[in-house]
Amino acid sequence: MTDNEHRNLKPLAALIFSSRWLQLPLYLGLIAAQVVYVVLFVRELIHLIGGATVLNEQHIMLAVLGLIDVVMISNLLMMVIVGGYETFVSRLRLQNHPDQPEWLNHVNATVLKVKLAMAIIGISSIHLLKTFIAIGTLGEDDVNYTEAGVMWQTIIHIVFILSAVGIAYTEYLLNLATRHSQESTEPDRPH
Template identity: 40%
Template sequence: MAPFYLLMVGALCMLLVKFAQESWHIATHTITMTESEAVLGVLSLIDITLTGNLLLMVLFAGYENFVSKMDVDDHEDRPDWMGKVDFAGLKLKLVASIVAISGINLLKNFMALDAADITDGREKQLMWMVIIHLVFIVSGVMLAFMDRIVAATHRH
């Protein structure tokens, strides 16, 4: 599994490049942007950041759960959740991150929608995005409910 996690670090670097690209684009076009374009640009940065956070959670928690414990002891910069997130907790954090990313993506597409898009059929695409987002939410709630049932069963 270690090579997979090493390649995930590469994916994180790719996200950093895309974040820098988007930041540069926003910085160089701020004066000419409309308010809506500025908000969409910032939402893109948030989207990339949340995806990076998701990747970091999978990277650290997965590495610690499936490869080896990281020897960082009680270093002041160590995240509180590190070493405490089991597979069930990781699943819930992943689903929560996916729901947040989906919500931001849905908001970006909604804000980019204009009257011409409605006649082109983009409203159907937006409808499917809402449905998929709701499926993510329902899946997350069901996953949390199942984990709660399993935890209650172990107490008996």
């Protein structure tokens, strides 16, 4: 939208349209959260390196899964920050930038929902794997490692998977309906 077009908006429409900028502090806050995750990653990495000679294989595996978990959450944050800003606030105008993520070319609310659902499933998978590995080494006093805790983590993971399948199926149906309506409105071509 050019400045001239923006000026021609009615005041209420201009206010509503401009209100998208209220999301900017939210995205800046997520960038600050990203910094916190970088600090957490470095702290855990130092702990892992420092304990490399004294930790057993199971503890090392749990520490590495913890690092992977931090990276996956960080990736989720980046998808929300970059994709959300691009979709809901303003274009980033990164065309022809060598570091532009491939998925950003076709990002919209639908693509973002599916990508976020898949990222959440990945994070949940890492947490569940950590639970299965740690269950034999940690005491019974931690609720996550009781039989009921493991059962609830598994149920929640399955709900995440079913939700992602539901989102993907809904998007498939919407795309199918859109394609069908476009085909029905196209003029018949002579053979």
